[in-house]
């Protein structure tokens with residue numbers, strides 16, 4: 001196992017005002033890897049989707065804690081873990097289907113699809129009544145000519 | 151934090167909603183209420199959602215577009231979406247919303263209007 005060059009964790013209440021806070025904070029941390037504008041935008045979007053899901057689905061009628069941890073690696077890999085202790089997902093495969101939503105009128109049912117297409121990898125694990133963990137991974141394009149001992 | 155705001159310009163039968171800031175589930179709520187209030191009051195033939203000044207959008211933006219499409223359809227009007235950035239277009243194309251609303255790349259001339 002390669003060790004991360006840096007890591008951080010963050011926890012906050014599931015208030016919708018924290019959607020902007022969470023994606024801005026994660027992207028500020030990932031900025032250490034010198035990502036492109038496009039890569040930062042992809043990460044912001046995916047984090048926003050995962051955090052919003054915790055707020056509107058996991059903690060539908062309650063306020064709970066959302067936990068994020070981010071690891072960045074020398075080779076440009078970013079691993080972001082978003083966890084809630086909310087209601088959980090009964091059928092993950094179904095939840096991941098495009099346009100599937102239990103969220104009512106203004107939900108497009110696109111969140112998981114966006115996370116999957118904007119990141120290189122997405123893993124979802126969940127237990128009904130216990131909560132959900134979403135792990136997102138992306139390999140950033142490393143700019144060459146940045147020798148470590150140079 | 152860069153909250154989402156909306157500026158509404160009514161000219162003849164066309165209502166232009168100039169969105170700005172960041173669109174997520176949190177900010178979309180207020181934008182939706184403002185747009186719907188004016189649409190229901192003025193019953194325009196056409197609603198233009200301009201994304202020119204939007205710096206960030208997630209799937210809540212798609213929800214906003216689909217919801218306004220349904221509203222305009224119920225009033226017998228049309229919805230136009232303009233000035234999507236390449237990243238926003240990527241989300242829009244995942245959603246298939248292009249089949250509902252007319253997507254315009256070109257200019258809207260709201261800036262000359264009412265200012």
Ligand SMILES: Nc1ncnc2c1ncn2[C@@H]1O[C@H](COP(=O)(O)OP(=O)(O)OP(=O)(O)O)[C@@H](O)[C@H]1O
Pocket residue numbers: 049053054057058059084086087088089095096100101102103106107108109110111112113132209210213
């Ligand atoms: N953290 C979570 N806890 C519980 N249920 C979840 C969670 N995340 C997603 N879900 C379930 O999976 C479904 C699909 O999620 P997805 O993000 O793809 O769409 P959505 O949130 O319903 O709509 P959109 O993201 O387009 O606004 C949700 O409607 C919800 O039922």
Ligand SMILES: [Mg+2]
Pocket residue numbers: 049052053110111112209
């Ligand atoms: Mg979602």
